Structures are given as C-alpha cells and as structure tokens.
Amino acid sequence: GDSVTQMEGPVTLSEEAFLTINCTYTATGYPSLFWYVQYPGEGLQLLLKATKADDKGSNKGFEATYRKETTSFHLEKGSVQVSDSAVYFCALTRNTGGFKTIFGAGTRLFVKA
Amino acid sequence: GAGVSQSPSNKVTEKGKDVELRCDPISGHTALYWYRQSLGQGLEFLIYFQGNSAPDKSGLPSDRFSAERTGGSVSTLTIQRTQQEDSAVYLCASSPPPGALEQYFGPGTRLTVT
Numbered sequence: 446g447d448s449v450t451q452m453e454g455p456v457t458l459s460e461e462a463f464l465t466i467n468c469t470y471t472a473t474g475y476p477s478l479f480w481y482v483q484y485p486g487e488g489l490q491l492l493l494k495a496t497k498a499d500d501k502g503s504n505k506g507f508e509a510t511y512r513k514e515t516t517s518f519h520l521e522k523g524s525v526q527v528s529d530s531a532v533y534f535c536a537l538t539r540n541t542g543g544f545k546t547i548f549g550a551g552t553r554l555f556v557k558a
Numbered sequence: 559g560a561g562v563s564q565s566p567s568n569k570v571t572e573k574g575k576d577v578e579l580r581c582d583p584i585s586g587h588t589a590l591y592w593y594r595q596s597l598g599q600g601l602e603f604l605i606y607f608q609g610n611s612a613p614d615k616s617g618l619p620s621d622r623f624s625a626e627r628t629g630g631s632v633s634t635l636t637i638q639r640t641q642q643e644d645s646a647v648y649l650c651a652s653s654p655p656p657g658a659l660e661q662y663f664g665p666g667t668r669l670t671v672t
Contacts, residue, residue, distance in 0.1 A: 477659050489601075489649070489663040496659070534600065538659050545614055546591065546661065550600035 447472040451535050451549035458525055459557050466520040466552045468509075468535035476537040478502075478511050478518040483532045483551075492520075492533070530556045560584065562664035564650050570670045571640055579635045579667045583652030590633050591661060592625055593649040601649065607633065640671045 452467040470478065480492040480502070493502030495511035495518065502509050507522045518535060535549040563582045571577050583590050592604040603617035607627045618624070622640075627633040637644055647668050651661035 479660065481663075488665045489651075491660045491662075494660055545603060545606055545616070547603065548593075548601040 447476070447537060447539070447545075447547045449535050449537055449547050449549040451533075451552050454532075454551075454553040455555055456552060457555045457557065460527055461524045462556075464520070464522040464525045464529070464554070466533055466535075466554070468518045468520065468549060470516050470518065470535075470537050470547075472516075472537055472539065472547075474539060475513075476539050478509070479536040479538065479546075480507070480509055480518070480520050481534040481536060481548075483534065485531065489534065525554070525556045527556045527558050530554055562650055562652055562662055564648075564664040564667050566667060567665065568668045568670075570672060573642060573671055574639055576636065576638045577640055577669065579637075579648050579669070581633045581635070581650030581652075581664060583631065583633070583650070584662055585631075586654065587652035587662070588630070588655050589653035589661075590627055591651045591653075592633070592635050593651070594619075594646045595649055595666070596646045604635070604648075637669075640669075642671045645669055645671045 448471045450469050477496045479494045481489045482492045483489045493504040495502040498513035500511045509518050509520045532551045532553045534551045538546045565580045588609045590607045593601040605625045606614040622638045625635045647666040649666045650664045
C-alpha cells in the first residue's frame, strides 16, 4: 500500500542554519505531495504542495521538489528562524480512485536563538 | 470565513462509555476526513467522505468506531465502549470540491479515556 517515510526527529538547529527534512514515498500512480506544519498549540496547516513530477512547491521560504525518479519530496529552507520551530508532516494524496491521504510520522524541529 | 470547527475541544470519559465527536467543515467543502493523532505519533487516517459517495472506512480500527455525515455537511464520529488506547487527539479536515486536494484542519478534540 501507499506509505510516506520521514526522517526521525527531533531536529535541532541554530537560527539561520540550513534545513533539510527528508521525505520519501511509495505509491501507485501519480499522487500529489504535501508538507503540513503544526506549530505549538495550533492545528495542522498546509505549508506547500506539488501535484506532478518536477513541480516545486514553495511558501514562507520553504521549498520542496517532487522527484519521481527518487520518489522523494524533501523539505528545505535556507535560513531557519526560531518561529519555524514546529512539527512538519509530509503527506501524499492520490489524484484518482478516491482521495485518501497518507501522512508521515512527523518531524519535530527546534530552532535555537 | 469560518474554518473547520470541532466540538468538544476536550473530552474525558470513563472506559466503556460511548462518545460522540462533532465536526463542522468549511461551507462548500465536499470532502471530509477524520484522523487520529496519538501522543508523539503521526496522523492515522480513519474515514473519508466525498459528496454523496459511499465513505472510505478503511482506516477505522475496529467496529466500535463509526462515523456519519448528515446532509453532506456536519459529521459525527462515534466511539462505542471506549478503551484507554482510544485516548488521542481526533482531527477533522475538509477539502473543496475535487481537484483541490489540500485539506483544512480543525483544532481537534482531545479524548482521554480513564
């Protein structure tokens, strides 16, 4: 079945460091890929998405590129801030035959000042 | 506009009791999802409704769990004979008509079974 695998956390970085959170997936067909973020005490919210191979999603300085050849959707940010401290979830949704979404386990990010 | 709302925000119940959790999706959203998030874990898919189609119940962990969606809007997740392992945050999300795919989440209901 479909699955999403994320790097385990927590990830601890200093402010202005470069961030990569790895995400790989297994799915039949051509799913859409997402990153959701959950800030402390808040609900999940969409961070960015990509709907087809080679698409790059971007938002708030975060980027992720849909790589079909490596079945990956790694999240990157060039310079993190303390306010980026949160839990990040990678997810996939099939585009046909129903829209069931599979989430990764989440990666907690701590950014130190 | 109003986002996804869920009630109650917190529920403490005794083992063996039944509970009902409510979700009000964003107006006009045709898809509705229920997930369970246990402490320190990812999101576990429970059930998905899309318009008038039969729901995808493939994630419900046992026959103690059921959900309905009335009039294509409000949804209720019911857990019968609750067990301690049912303790978790139950999240509801909705999506616009097919094609959008991204989900808008409610704040969740924290269920504690004592």
